Amino acid sequence: MTKSTVPRRYLPSSPFNAPAAKPVEQFDTGDRVTHDLYGLGRVIGVEDEIAVLVDFGSHQQRITRPYPKLTKL
Template identity: 55%
Template sequence: MSARGPRHLASSPFAPKVEVPIVQYALEDRISHDTYGLGRVIGVEPHAVLVDFGSQKVRVTSPYARMELL
């Protein structure tokens, strides 16, 4: 087995797993979150970001599935 896991066989009835790229955010980036709405990144950690949504500040952890860069 490799570091990525077992290889996908062409004869397999299951679809291969798709690797989702992890987005990197920077300070002052504008984002949109499915739950909280529009916000601005005010803090960056290795696996999380702190986002100011105006009425509240929320720490969002990676992977950022419900958040997109504007």
């Protein structure tokens, strides 16, 4: 018998070897960020880990947690 090189499938009902959740990124006022849809911006407000307000130059956008397309530069 040979070992298969295919990774094992994760079963949602299994408590073992569950994939670790990706940590939510923390943002502070003044951080430079990029968004997949809106482009480059600067964080101008943080709402207690619920949302961030970002100034993208032409407009401001409130982005809620878990900040799906927002990346800190």
